[in-house]
Amino acid sequence: MAKAKTIILDPLSDDNPITYQVLGVCSALAVTVQVQTAFVMCIALTLVLAGSNLVISLMRNMIPSRIRMIVELSVIATLVILVDQVLKATAYDVSKQLSVFVGLIITNCIVMGRAEAFAMQNNARDSILDAVGNGGGYSIILILVATLREIIGSGTWYGFRVLPASYPGNGLMVLAPSAFLIIGLMIWAQRTWMTKKFEED
Amino acid sequence: MDYINLALKAIFVENILLAFFLGMCSYLSQSKKVESATGLGFAVVFVLTLSCPMNWAIKEFLLNKGALASWTKIAALQSVDLSFLSFICYIAVIAALVQLVEMVIDRFFPALYTTLGIFLPLITVNCSILGASLFMHERSYDLTHTIVFGFSSGLGWFLAIVALAAIRKKIRYSNIPEGMRGLGMAFTVTGLMAIGFLGFSGIDLDKEPAPKAAPVAEIEADVVAEAVDLEEDA
Numbered sequence: 463m464a465k466a467k468t469i470i471l472d473p474l475s476d477d478n479p480i481t482y483q484v485l486g487v488c489s490a491l492a493v494t495v496q497v498q499t500a501f502v503m504c505i506a507l508t509l510v511l512a513g514s515n516l517v518i519s520l521m522r523n524m525i526p527s528r529i530r531m532i533v534e535l536s537v538i539a540t541l542v543i544l545v546d547q548v549l550k551a552t553a554y555d556v557s558k559q560l561s562v563f564v565g566l567i568i569t570n571c572i573v574m575g576r577a578e579a580f581a582m583q584n585n586a587r588d589s590i591l592d593a594v595g596n597g598g599g600y601s602i603i604l605i606l607v608a609t610l611r612e613i614i615g616s617g618t619w620y621g622f623r624v625l626p627a628s629y630p631g632n633g634l635m636v637l638a639p640s641a642f643l644i645i646g647l648m649i650w651a652q653r654t655w656m657t658k659k660f661e662e663d
Numbered sequence: 664m665d666y667i668n669l670a671l672k673a674i675f676v677e678n679i680l681l682a683f684f685l686g687m688c689s690y691l692s693q694s695k696k697v698e699s700a701t702g703l704g705f706a707v708v709f710v711l712t713l714s715c716p717m718n719w720a721i722k723e724f725l726l727n728k729g730a731l732a733s734w735t736k737i738a739a740l741q742s743v744d745l746s747f748l749s750f751i752c753y754i755a756v757i758a759a760l761v762q763l764v765e766m767v768i769d770r771f772f773p774a775l776y777t778t779l780g781i782f783l784p785l786i787t788v789n790c791s792i793l794g795a796s797l798f799m800h801e802r803s804y805d806l807t808h809t810i811v812f813g814f815s816s817g818l819g820w821f822l823a824i825v826a827l828a829a830i831r832k833k834i835r836y837s838n839i840p841e842g843m844r845g846l847g848m849a850f851t852v853t854g855l856m857a858i859g860f861l862g863f864s865g866i867d868l869d870k871e872p873a874p875k876a877a878p879v880a881e882i883e884a885d886v887v888a889e890a891v892d893l894e895e896d897a
Contacts, residue, residue, distance in 0.1 A: 484688065484691055485688065486688075487684070487688060488684045488685055488686065488687045488688065488790045488794075489684075492684045492685075531758075531787075532758060535754055535758060535787075536751065539750050539751040539755075540751065542750055543747060543748070543750050543751060546747075547747060562797035562798060562801060565750050565797045566685070566790050566793060566794055566797065568793060569754070569789070569790040569792075569793045569794075570790070571688045571788060637861060638681060638682050638684070638857050639681075639854045639857035640854070641684070642850050642853045645850050646851040646854060647847075649842075649847040649850065650840070650842045650847045652842075653841075653842035653847065654841075
């Protein structure tokens with residue numbers, strides 16, 4: 463049980479996929495203008511990650527190592543198509559807002575990286591736990607960045623107004639550069655307070 | 664004029680990296696040296712210019728509704744709509760194309776292979792390549808627009824990674840707070856660069872621009888913006 467606990471908890475803080483492993487940053491930055499889109503993106507990514515980790519871990523002894531990348535890519539792409547179709551059918555507005563970024567889960571390095579680094583060596587149960595942990599770590603950062611950007615940018619959270627209506631809104635927070643700056647500051651905070659050693663540049 | 668507008672928009676105003684955050688992973692990991700940044704940048708331009716038109720052809724002749732019927736002349740295929748398969752087709756095309764390009768370059772241009780070769784495998788999982796194809800799909804460009812868009816998106820990415828590599832080289836000996844070194848600083852610099860590029864969004868490309876003066880002014884403005892960034896970080 464101790465092992466299962468570290469598999470889930472490590473990626474949430476010390477081994478966070480975004481701020482420590484630097485994986486999957488692309489989509490993390492792009493969908494964080496609003497909490498709602500970020501939330502849907504987190505669910506989509508975690509589902510794809512769990513599915514791909516499960517399938518690849520079950521097939522790990524059958525995949526020839528020379529073509530494993532292609533196999534992994536096709537498993538991931540199939541899952542992403544499923545998620546995209548479900549999103550289009552159930553939450554069309556959000557799927558329009560996310561536009562190309564659902565499709566880009568295919569090239570999201572977290573999914574590929576976890577399949578390659580974890581699911582190829584471990585059994586199905588651990589792989590799913592790993593997916594939950596990494597999906598959770600990704601979600602924490604995404605929701606945090608989205609919360610900051612939505613509250614400071616437009617004074618709302620998940621569409622509800624939290625700051626008084628007289629709050630004028632901060633245009634910069636809605637635009638692309640603020641995402642870079644916020645993630646930069648978060649990395650600073652994490653590296654200052656966390657215990658694990660990081661690689662020197 | 665239309666094509667120049669599209670190109671300027673893809674390079675500066677809607678830079679694929681600084682406005683859409685695509686290709687961040689290799690952008691951060693390969694920007695420690697200017698040489699490797701340049702090599703990867705060229706490889707991205709090259710693959711984007713080829714992959715966008717190829718995916719366009721796949722979309723137009725295989726996936727769109729009724730596309731199969733248009734050239735096979737089989738009436739039963741008129742109602743077939745395969746566009747839900749677009750993701751898997753695009754990524755397969757990109758993966759295969761990268762392998763092919765690698766082999767062709769290795770066989771016919773050994774000198775180019777030594778500079779680009781190691782970067783090509785990285786490109787399959789570069790989001791900007793798939794992203795450009797998906798934008799092409801979403802915005803329904805025609806063939807010429809697709810080629811121009813693919814090439815100039817690559818160019819925009821190239822510009823961004825080389826600029827970051829140059830800045831990182833300059834700030835190597837600066838006194839940065841410990842936790843901020845490396846990755847944190849790279850993000851902050853990119854944020855400042857993105858603010859610089861935001862300045863371009865003030866340019867109204869839909870209007871008929873003044874004859875031939877406009878592109879020169881933009882290139883100068885870009886140089887100035889980068890110089891300002893360099894000063895800020897030095």
